[in-house]
Amino acid sequence: MHIPDGYLGPYTYGGLWAAIVPIWIYASGKIKETLKASQVPFLALSAAFSFVIMLFNVPIPGGTTGHATGATLIAILIGPWAAIIAVSIALIIQSFMFGDGGITAIGANCFNIAFADVLVGYGIYRLVAGVRGQSPQATRRGGGSGVISTRHLIGAGAGAYIGINLAAFLTAFELGIQTVLHVGTDGRPLYSPFPLAVTIPAIMIEHAVLFGIVEAVITIFVLIYLRKSHPDLIGRGL
């Protein structure tokens, strides 16, 4: 899902840069309201987890590979706005240092994985788990009570699965529209050369049948582990 440089034309990568910058600014403003200095290490830990989990490429035998993102899990633990920043930091370092995702495509990759995956995954979690309240801080009610029920876990799994699949869909959509947006004088595509009819099934099926399930399982297992080892972290937010 890390779109490299060259696959997106200027309309798409430029448009998604223009979309992500205000999201970063808004998210930063939201974090500023609540973040305490003592919570900064957990923000860093979350970003580190997102970076590391994306190193685990899961193979489809004889096919391609993919990986989890940790987006929904991190949103549940630190709140969606802090999660947007944490996952974005991981994606930006991956791009600059390791060429995993393009520089021009940072806006797109952050929009898909750090914004859409995080916000929708978290929204589904709250919906299914029946978490109420207007702000992420509302989930903190009970101050890290460590309470996470089976219903919370189901919500987390559903959010993780749907979140990553949404990110996969957006990636496929952005790649697939390039053949329509940018065609050279010789009639050949200038950027990603595959139409939607190719990109949507290619990217969606692998996420629906495998990577989405990996994401859900990791999310649920980490929450079960934290419920035991660090109950203070559950339902606290930043």
Added chain:
Amino acid sequence: MINFSKKFQASPYKKLWIGIGILILLSPLGIILPELFKSGGAWGEWGAEGLEKITGYIPEGLKKLSGLWKAPIPAYGFSGWKGLFKSSAAYIISGIIGVGLVVLVSILIGKFLARKK
């Protein structure tokens, strides 16, 4: 450094940081398993040459943009570190460097955003 190790010892998340370390050490599974199962890279993330093998040509715009940025450690590997053992070592070193940078940037941004006491 002394300060850092003291901070680490006192950190309520010590166990979780160790967990990140264990994940880094296990991360070569992310290249070994795909090798075992004969899986290629992620769909749609081929380099210009890889794409040419599929489509028979490199799209003009893609050719220009794909060379835009030379990452210091492309694809979490070092040139010349071939074979599963060496590429695994490079993957772990990349993981350490990557996590180090992510933590550094997160702490800088976090400190900037955090309320004073």
